[in-house]
Amino acid sequence: MDGMHFTPGNDWPEADALVYDDAVKARTDHLYPRVKDVITPMEWPLFAPLIDAINRLKVERGATILAHNYMTPEIFNCVGDITGDSLKLAQVAAEAEEDVIVQAGVHFMAETAKILSPGKTVLIPDMEAGCSLAASITGADVRAIKAAYPHLPIVTYVNTSAEVKAYSDICCTSSNAVQVVEAAAAQWGVDTVIMIPDQYLAKNVAAQTSIKILTWKGACEVHEQFTAQDIDDLRAAHPDAVILTHPECPPDVMARADFAGSTGAMAAYVKDNSPKKAILITECSMSDNVAVENPGVQFVRPCNLCPHMKRITLKGIYEALRDMKHEVHVDPEIADMARASLQAMLDLPRLAAPPHFDTGKAPVAVPYVAV
Numbered sequence: 306m307d308g309m310h311f312t313p314g315n316d317w318p319e320a321d322a323l324v325y326d327d328a329v330k331a332r333t334d335h336l337y338p339r340v341k342d343v344i345t346p347m348e349w350p351l352f353a354p355l356i357d358a359i360n361r362l363k364v365e366r367g368a369t370i371l372a373h374n375y376m377t378p379e380i381f382n383c384v385g386d387i388t389g390d391s392l393k394l395a396q397v398a399a400e401a402e403e404d405v406i407v408q409a410g411v412h413f414m415a416e417t418a419k420i421l422s423p424g425k426t427v428l429i430p431d432m433e434a435g436c437s438l439a440a441s442i443t444g445a446d447v448r449a450i451k452a453a454y455p456h457l458p459i460v461t462y463v464n465t466s467a468e469v470k471a472y473s474d475i476c477c478t479s480s481n482a483v484q485v486v487e488a489a490a491a492q493w494g495v496d497t498v499i500m501i502p503d504q505y506l507a508k509n510v511a512a513q514t515s516i517k518i519l520t521w522k523g524a525c526e527v528h529e530q531f532t533a534q535d536i537d538d539l540r541a542a543h544p545d546a547v548i549l550t551h552p553e554c555p556p557d558v559m560a561r562a563d564f565a566g567s568t569g570a571m572a573a574y575v576k577d578n579s580p581k582k583a584i585l586i587t588e589c590s591m592s593d594n595v596a597v598e599n600p601g602v603q604f605v606r607p608c609n610l611c612p613h614m615k616r617i618t619l620k621g622i623y624e625a626l627r628d629m630k631h632e633v634h635v636d637p638e639i640a641d642m643a644r645a646s647l648q649a650m651l652d653l654p655r656l657a658a659p660p661h662f663d664t665g666k667a668p669v670a671v672p673y674v675a676v
């Protein structure tokens with residue numbers, strides 16, 4: 306193989322010109338065993354040059370890569386420095402030591418990182434990596450809700466724009482939603498909170514607490530596709546499997562599962578319990594990444610792809626770092642207001658492990674806000 310040598314600086318080649326030579330092979334061989342069950346030997350030479358270039362560029366640029374659990378396995382396992390669910394990535398973004406954060410996740414996650422670390426350069430490999438929940442509600446909508454319900458706290462899912470967070474009282478993720486709802490109600494001295502924009506998360510949380518909830522008509526386009534019939538069919542086909550769902554799924558889906566929780570909670574459940582067979586009702590890459598950590602567990606993979614998460618590729622990460630491009634900016638005034646909502650969430654006591662939802666709870670009526 307011909308060697309190709311790159312000198313640090315701005316002379317990094319186009320992604321297509323990176324080659325799998327002896328030097329790249331030597332620098333990446335230690336990574337392959339980790340992903341051998343989810344990346345074939347034929348694919349590896351295509352990924353390895355980009356993985357090597359990204360890992361070298363990270364050092365050169367003083368960058369850290371935060372990778373969400375829905376990233377493809379070559380990103381998650383081979384270039385991600387910190388991996389996890391939305392809450393963990395937000396906590397890490399607030400504490401990161403590096404000057405540059407590359408968000409291997411969707412836009413609201415990169416905005417969250419920028420809001421929590423305003424002095425850092427935050428890059429996202431693709432500015433179009435959105436989210437159906439974030440697109441379902443605007444800052445003007447939240448102002449209208451606030452005007453209609455001035456006496457109720459607004460708990461906002463992190464899967465929203467900076468402006469939506471700015472007009473909210475506190476943020477939550479699926480890893481702390483029940484804790485946040487109960488804390489907000491206690492702090493405001495009320496028995497009802499507004500939880501936006503995910504109607505299914507709101508309904509699933511309402512079944513876990515005595516606090517009453519009003520919600521918004523948003524939904525995750527990935528999780529809302531799963532049906533109760535899907536779960537019944539899977540149960541019939543795989544009676545020996547543990548079925549795990551994400552709380553962005555409709556309540557009748559969650560009710561049929563054995564376990565429900567954030568992506569972090571699902572990963573922790575599989576690690577702690579080592580079921581013989583597991584079915585993760587969530588985004589497709591999640592099973593690949595949990596499988597890497599748990600080689601003894603067999604996975605059935607009835608997943609739905611998130612088209613937004615899948616916009617993040619090794620090539621995009623490489624180009625973002627090479628050219629220091631796709632920098633995320635947030636209006637400073639909006640960022641200050643949004644930071645207060647995020648900080649209110651981060652200031653709550655940290656739970657030792659991501660909690661799960663009790664799937665056996667009876668459904669509760671959750672009306673939409675009237676605005």
Ligand code: 13P
Nearest residue numbers: 390391392478479567568
């Ligand atoms: P969590 O990682 O917080 O469970 O969120 C899942 C998700 O859909 C993020 O977009």
Ligand code: SF4
Nearest residue numbers: 436437525526527611
């Ligand atoms: Fe948004 Fe759903 Fe995709 Fe997560 S999986 S980014 S909630 S559309």
